[in-house]
Amino acid sequence: MVAGGSFAGASEVSTAPVAPLAFRPAPAPIVEPIHAEPGPEVAEVVPIPNQDVTGLRFPSGLTISGGSKHRTILFTFDDGPSRRTTPRLLDMLDELGIKAVFFVKTESFGNGNPWEREHAAIVREIVRRGHTVGNHTETHRQLPLLRNAEIEAELAISERKIARTIGRMPRLIRPPGGALSERVQQLLGENGYTSVMWALYGGDLEVSTPEEVVRTFFRVLERRERETGDRGGILLMHDTKAHSLDAVPRLVDALQKRNCKLLAEGEELYDIVDDLGYFIPGHEPDQSLEERQEELRERARRACHTVALR
Ligand SMILES: [Zn+2]
Numbered sequence: 458m459v460a461g462g463s464f465a466g467a468s469e470v471s472t473a474p475v476a477p478l479a480f481r482p483a484p485a486p487i488v489e490p491i492h493a494e495p496g497p498e499v500a501e502v503v504p505i506p507n508q509d510v511t512g513l514r515f516p517s518g519l520t521i522s523g524g525s526k527h528r529t530i531l532f533t534f535d536d537g538p539s540r541r542t543t544p545r546l547l548d549m550l551d552e553l554g555i556k557a558v559f560f561v562k563t564e565s566f567g568n569g570n571p572w573e574r575e576h577a578a579i580v581r582e583i584v585r586r587g588h589t590v591g592n593h594t595e596t597h598r599q600l601p602l603l604r605n606a607e608i609e610a611e612l613a614i615s616e617r618k619i620a621r622t623i624g625r626m627p628r629l630i631r632p633p634g635g636a637l638s639e640r641v642q643q644l645l646g647e648n649g650y651t652s653v654m655w656a657l658y659g660g661d662l663e664v665s666t667p668e669e670v671v672r673t674f675f676r677v678l679e680r681r682e683r684e685t686g687d688r689g690g691i692l693l694m695h696d697t698k699a700h701s702l703d704a705v706p707r708l709v710d711a712l713q714k715r716n717c718k719l720l721a722e723g724e725e726l727y728d729i730v731d732d733l734g735y736f737i738p739g740h741e742p743d744q745s746l747e748e749r750q751e752e753l754r755e756r757a758r759r760a761c762h763t764v765a766l767r
Contacts, residue, residue, distance in 0.1 A: 510584045511619075512558075512591060512629035512733065518646025520637070521736050523656040523691035524681070527746055528719075528727045529735050530689050530712070532557040532705070533655060534696035535593055535631055538565055538579040540572050546702045547579075547586055553709055556731035558653065559583050559696065560593035560631035563615040566622060567595070577622045584623050589733075591629030591653060592619060599636040605644055612648055629653050629733070653733065656681060656690025659708070661701040670694075670704035671711055689727070691736055716753070717761035726753045 515521075532550075534557055537543045543559075550557060559580075566576035583590055594600075595615045600608055619627045630650045632641065637652065645652055659674035674692070681687045694701045712727040719726050728749050734742040 508587075510589055510623070511625045511627050512589055512651060513625075515628065515651040515733065515737065515740075517628070517649040517651060518642075519737070520642055520652040521654060521691070521733060523654045523736060524685060524687035525656070525689040525736055526687060527735075528689045528725050529746065530657070530727060530729050531691045531731070531733065531736065532694060532729070533560060533631070533653065533691055534558070534694050534701075535560045536562050536597070537696035538576045538583070539697045540575050540579065541697075542699055542702055543579050543696045544582070546696050546705070547582060547588075549702060549705055550588070551586060553706060555705075555709070555729055556587050556589070558589040558591055558629065558733065560591040560629070560653070561619070562593045562597055563595045563618040564597070567614070567618050580619070580622050589629070590619065590623060590627065591631055592616065592627040592650070593631050594633055597633040599634050600632050600641045600645075601636050601638040605640070608641065608644055609648070612650075651733075653691065655693035656687060657692040659692070659694060659701075659704060661695050661698050661704065665700055667700050667704035667707050670701060671707050674704075674708060675711070688725070691733075713757075713760065716757050720754060720757045720761055726750060726757060728753055 532555060534543075534546065537559060538561055561580055561583075564570065566573050566580060570576065580590060592612070592615050594611045595618075596611065598611070600611075603611070616626055619625070626649075628649060628651060630645055631653050632645075635654055637654075642652065657674065657677055659670035659677070661670050664670060664673060678688075681690070694704070696702070709729065712729070716726040728746065730742075730749070732742040734740040735746065
């Protein structure tokens, strides 16, 4: 689904429109797992890893704007699940060793969708493979256009479906179209959410080939570096598009090639991370970026050498 106003016309839209809100104390902790009333999907419950698969650890009321001064990149996929594309993406990500965040549109696994069971099973599979699931609302309407009661209705229905499907409440949200206002930010915070925006975009909704996605991605990356000093960020993609999937290994390959050059120049390398915490100032993920760089350099030394010998 086209994300709307903030993408209008341009394939290089790269910045989320809203400045981050200040930290706000988190509301009372949410007891997990939350069991919504039993629905038809409950029969297929699969064990999920004992980890924070919905981003409960992040403070509510926070808006993660998605840029980074480091060459740190996190993949996020919106608008799924789709039976045509998401399962193939999950296999690709496993092969590449990438963990991502999936912002699911709950319409596709609710009552009435002809593939609701299949889609619910895909959401469970996303979690089983170690990725994170966030809320992308039920109907994908831009939240600033809705009244508070309508937004809360969107949240209630999507939360119920996600909780029923994976046994956990969503705590991360990607506002449809990246549209936010102060009122909406406040309301999302009061409902316990961390809003996750993005800084990087390959224009996958506007273009139709993986090569164009890769080209757009690097144009956006370079432009952001020139204009803001950010050298990495949260990357928005859509798991509903086959060409977006096909762009993923190409992107990874192109970043690795750049890393060979950066290694030779003694520069920081591109690092595909699996934790949103790297984009929150003051948050300490398990492994420091410096440690990760050490490991990346070691791997790049071997890989780039092999490439050079060919
Ligand atoms: Zn969307």
